[in-house]
Amino acid sequence: MSLAPDSFAWVADVVRRRSAIQLEAGKEYLVESRLLPLARAAGLPDVDAFVRSVRAAPPLAQPAAVEQVVEALTTNETSWFRDAQPFQALANHVVPELLEARGAFGAGPLRIWSAACSSGQEPYSIAMALADLVPQTSLRIVATDLSQQMVDRARTGRYSQLEVNRGLPAPMLVKHFxxxxxxxxxxxxxxxxVTFAKHNLLEAPPLGGPFDIVFLRNVLIYFDLATKRDVLRRVQQVVRPGGYLLLGAAETTIGIDDGWERVPVGRSSVYRLAARRAA
Structure with a gap:
């Protein structure tokens, strides 16, 4: 392994400050594997040499290089209808309840925020799950990610055969592709x-709200407790009264933010903005 301790410490600090992702000791292998393509593209012999070149870059050039580092260390694991149950809860419980409460579309379009959307499979999966419930003209999905590269990819809506094989049902492929x-x-x-935009969860929420539903799945697990609370507080600011939050299977608001109430749905759970916060 070529990465020196001071180089790893610098990368970990930059990633933590820019994205709140914690790279603890023992994650050197991850930094090596993610930054090696950047080192090779720069014509440098190893990752340590690349990190040192970024640290020594002129002030005007360094921000772009640092952004490359942060984006490379951002997890972009995704698939169509990932984990399945949240999309079933969305179509069978959450959206029907919201539409009934609002009197169909008397209150305007259904607005959904898909945060940390990676290369776009999640927001497009949401749109497919709701295609028979909500007219396309009455659905607004704002999809955001920290990585501009991922946002640009997602916006094209173009996927390889290998990518569509990861969780996309054949009937959906035929109908929507x-x-x-x-x-x-x-x-x-x-x-x-779907509207795509670059967004950092450490900053003010994106435009396009207030939202009826927020997907914030498999993101909080990378944050420390204080950051989780800050992110959930910002999400509350842009959720309509009675709106819903969907998290990953290993995530919860319990013990972190009492502004949400857990609602069991089948074998999973969703979180509704608590009445005292929605008032």
Whole structure:
């Protein structure tokens, strides 16, 4: 392993300050594997040399290089309808309840925020899950990610055969995608329902709210307790009264933020903005 202790410490500090992701001792192998492509692209012999070159970069050039480092260390694991149950809860419980409470679309479009959306599979999965429940013209999904590279990729709506094989049911592929050379492209009606933007969860929430539903799945697990509380507080600011929050299977608001109440749905749970906060 070529990464010197001071280089790892610098990377860990930068990533923590920019994204709140904690890279603890023992994660040197992760930094090595994620930054090696950048080192090779820069024509440098190893990751340590690359990190030292970024640290020594002129002030005007360093921000772009630092952003490359942070984006490379951001986890972008994703798949279609990941974990399945949240999408079932969305279509079978959450959205029908919201539509009934609002009198269908008398209060305007259904607004959803898909945070940390990676390369776009989650927001497009949301749009597909709701295609038969909500008219495309009445659905607004704001999808955000820390990585500009991921945002740009997601916006194209174009995926390889290998990518569509990861969790996308064949009927959904036939209904909502078209062939584009060797790849598959999300059909225009679905793409029109989703707006992509770069966003850091440590900053003010994105435009497009207030939201009826927020997907914040498999993100909080990377944050310390104080950061989790800060992020959940910011999410509360842009959720409509009675709105819902969907988290990853290993995540919860319990013991972190009492502004949410847990609602069991089948074998999973969703979180509703507590009445005293929604008032």
């Amino acid at each position: 078209t062939r584009s050379g060797a790849d598959w492209e999300v059909a225009a009606p679905l793409r029109q329902a």
